[in-house]
Amino acid sequence: MDKPFLLLLFLLLSCSLPISISSYNVPAIFTFGDSIVDAGNNHFNKNCSVQADFPPYGSKFFHHPTGRFTNGRTVADFISQFLGIELQSPYLEARLAVMNGSRRNYPSNGINFASAGSGVLRQTNQDSGVVPIQEQLQKFQALVQKKHIDKNLLDKSLFFFESGSNDIFNYFLPFGTPTLDPDAYVQAMLREVENLMGHIYRLGGRRIAVFSLGPVGCVPARVFVPNAPVEKCFGRMNVMVKKYNEGLESLVKDIPVRYPGAVGVYGAVYDAVQRYRATPARYGFTNVMGACCGDGPLRGLLQCGKEGYKICPNPEMYLFWDYFHPSEHTYKLISKVLWGGKNSTIRPFNLQTLASML
Ligand SMILES: *[C@@H]1O[C@H](CO)[C@@H](O)[C@H](O)[C@H]1NC(C)=O
Ligand SMILES: *[C@@H]1O[C@H](CO)[C@@H](O)[C@H](O)[C@H]1NC(C)=O
């Protein structure tokens, strides 16, 4: 080897470590959505009956319930770890800590505003006391306006948006029969999303990641829905989900056109989950149909942790942890493809690329 080469090698070796540790210039993640990403807001909301703050939720990673609707970390948690930043606190926890004096400021690594059970339509599960996503944005707006969040942080931060499953699931429940046909209902949902995107931009969000819905018609809780099949996914529900996802993607494509300086990426979670369902063994699953934890058909009739629940010995081999929600293993697989995957799952580029910009 000649000398210039050795010098180059030395430079590469000596530089690569610090660079790889701090190569992402992303200080924070702000997350809006439902139970898929809720880090425990509902637990701190005593008005809310949609809860997962009891065992065995959280048993895998945190070893205690945190209010997350899975046995461990969610996608927002995994991406935080890939970025090398701390997991975000639920907004309501941070607010409590600031109010009772145990924290001086709101956290600088971002905040999780998500509320399980909420949808993109304000009225979805309102009677359960969930925080609609519009109100989640308002809480964020209030923090920005009162300068509790450093404005200079925002254009470098990631904004996560994941919502819509509860609106579509509820469409098929017998109470509150919707007056709109499925297409009009989906269009009404997408109009809300469009407004929410504008709101995020006006408040300073510039790097927006929008995650598609998974195949909601395949959740074990479909056993609640009159006339939904038990042995296969509920097709009519998935048709609505796909329409909504298509609309989401075209809204994301419009982001750089409508909002100068902003970038949007679309995560096709639906397609990722369908791959796991098609070839379970390839991804370490033995069961992609029923829940690990719960009871009744598909263990989809009783919430995990409620009196009489049953639990599988190997949650990491189940696609679903409980009646509605993926296991941590599923979230980990999804997070990895969103972070580093190809444009079949995340486009126009992945989160790692998004995090490396600027
Ligand atoms: C709970 O409900 C009361 C009365 O409707 C309301 O004032 C309060 O803000 C709610 N709390 C939360 C955390 O949403
Ligand atoms: C303040 O609130 C935080 C967040 O809920 C809690 O962990 C802490 O124990 C509280 N401290 C006091 C002094 O009440």
Ligand SMILES: *[C@@H]1O[C@H](CO)[C@@H](O)[C@H](O)[C@H]1NC(C)=O
């Ligand atoms: C995905 O990337 C390939 C090149 O790797 C490109 O040809 C294709 O147009 C991209 N597709 C989308 C939908 O962006």
